[in-house]
Structures are given as C-alpha cells and as structure tokens.
Amino acid sequence: MMPLFPISIVSSYPHIPFSDRTVFELKRAVSDTPMTRQTISYLMKRFEEVGIRPKSQHGQNFLIDLNLLEMIAATAKLEPTDVVLEVGTGTGSLTALMAPQVAEVVTVDVDPQMHQLACEELIDFDNITLRLHDALAGKHRMDPELMDVLAAKLAVDPRRRFKLVSNLPYHIATPLISNLLMGPLVPRTMTVTIQKELGERICAAPSTRDYSALSVWVQCQCEARIVRTMAPTVFWPRPKVDSAIVHIELDDAKRAAVGDLAYFHHFTRTIFLQRRKFLRTALVNAFKEQLSKPQIDAVLTRLGFHESCRAEELPWQELLRLSMAMQAEAASAPHA
Helix, strand or coil: CCCCCCCCCCCCCCCCCCCCCCCEEEEECCCCCCCCCCCCCHHHHHHHHHHCCCCCCHCCCEEECHHHHHHHHHHCCCCCCCEEECCHHHHCCCHHHHHHHCEEEEEECHHHHHHHHHHCCCCCCCCEEECCCECCCCCEEECCHHHHHHHHHHHHHCCCCCEEEECHHHHHHHHHHHHHHHCCCCEEEEEEEEEEEHHHHCCCCCCCCCCHHHHHHHHHHEEEEEEEEEEEHEEECCCCCCEEEEEEEEEEHHHHHCCCCCHHHHHHHHHHHHCCCCCHHHHHHHHCCCCHHHHHHHHHHHHHHCCCCCCHCCCCCHHHHHHHHHHHHHHHHHCC
C-alpha cells in the first residue's frame, strides 16, 4: 500500500505506523514532561526538520503568543467532563494545553503533513483522537462521520458536555459556526479565534453596519462576546487582518423559542439578501410564489411593522415573530 504521507515526512517515533487511515487515536499514558510550547523559533525549527511550510490555502496561521493560547483555554472554562472539538489541529499546541483538563479532545486537520506532525507531537496523551479530513461536508453541513465520533465520546458518560475550542481557519469559520448551530449536536460553548470582522458581525446590534443574518442566527440561540482582539503580529505567518477571540454560549431557552430552526435560518438569510430594501419589498420578493401583496400587507399591519422599516433595523426577536407569522400565513394559503 502506498503511504499517505510524502517520503520527506519522517516520524520521530518509528514505532507508530502512519498509513492511509484517516483517524489516529493516541492511547499512551500522559507524560509528566510538558510538550514543547509553540513559539515562532520552535515552529520554524520544527518545520525545517520535517521539510514543510505553512499553507495559506488551509488558513495555517499559528498563534505564537503563549498567553493568548492560555486565554483561549481559560475562556472555554474546560472541565474534566468536557468533550472538545478542535478544527485545525496545526502542530497540536492548543490540543496539548486542553487535553489534561478534559475527558476527550477530537481534533481535525485537512492537511496530511500537519496531521502527521501533530500525531508525533501529541504521542504522550491518551485522550486525543486526531482525524485527517475536512470538518465540513460541503458548505451547509458538518461531516457526519465527525459528528458520529463526537456523539460516541459524549455517550460514554451522561455528564459529558460538548465544546468547540479552536484557532479556526478563517475561510471555514462562518459555515462551521452556522452548521454547528443547526444540527442536533450543538456545543454548549464555542471559544474560537476568528477574523475580527467576523467576530464583530456575530456580536453586532441592529441598525449597525455589521448586523447581518449571521448576527441573528447566533444571537437567537446564544450569548456571544468578543473576549480579546489580536493584531497580526501574534501569529506566524502573519495574516493580513486583525483577529479576535470570541466566546459563544448556548442558551437553551432561546433555542427552544425559535422552534423551526431550519425555517428561521432560511427566512433570515433570504431577508438579509435585501437588507437595505424596505421590509415589505423584501417579503414580497421572498414570498412571491406563495403570498399576494395584500396578504403580506395584512401580516405587517397585524404585527405593527411600519411600511418603511428594514430588516437590518429589527432585533432577532422581532424577526422571529415575523418569520413565524409569515410561515403560518403561507401554510394557510389555498395553494399551500
């Protein structure tokens, strides 16, 4: 069988067979010797040893400020019963920081070379599962095999809780957060480093530039806050934008109040495609195959929405009220 990894990548632990398997479970006892910490000098030396370099197409920007790595873990409030998902293993620095504090870490990387390097770096831990594949199965859903692994880890003990803690590759941050909030297996908290602009969108208030469908989708289920902004200098290689540590905490009561999550998600995305148009116009365009203009006007009048209001001005509670009314009106239409 042809090896998955290039010949130039040689394991420092020859007793570990790296094959074409996409999952590597570390099952050795945790060592008393701490793992080498992720500094720029360590990374450059280690990458040179194994003949690899960071890949921009995978969003590989490594956090080299050790205090910020510890801040991420501290913000997540890790507990011994937690099952943590990390997307973007990298060299395993954050993984190694979390593993002694939790029940299990399931960490995913799409880069075969980085996956092998992380397997070598994390060999002394007994509660880490490394997976080599994409966390997403397309743009609109999580990888089902990954979710099955997490579900199995959580099923071991009813006290276990699911958390996402990750230095997320920027290009997958939005679909990853959105998709996790859609599925049946939802993290209790998400503590992530993401692009600052995205963090501001998640936490934005109505009638602001950054308020968006994503703001509504996260806020209708969670409490979200920016913990810390970060300059490009704390990463290697340096990204071209500022970053932020964002903490998102699930609110069960809010999520239950939404009801039909899929419908509200679709409704919000559709309305915000025309966020600066009058709300009536956006609704007419969105429901033109289902409702007449007089029917839409009747819903707006009944709910007390002024004809000149816009979607970007409405808090998520009002958008949810409107969504439910429109769904009910469409369902009762003669052709429904």
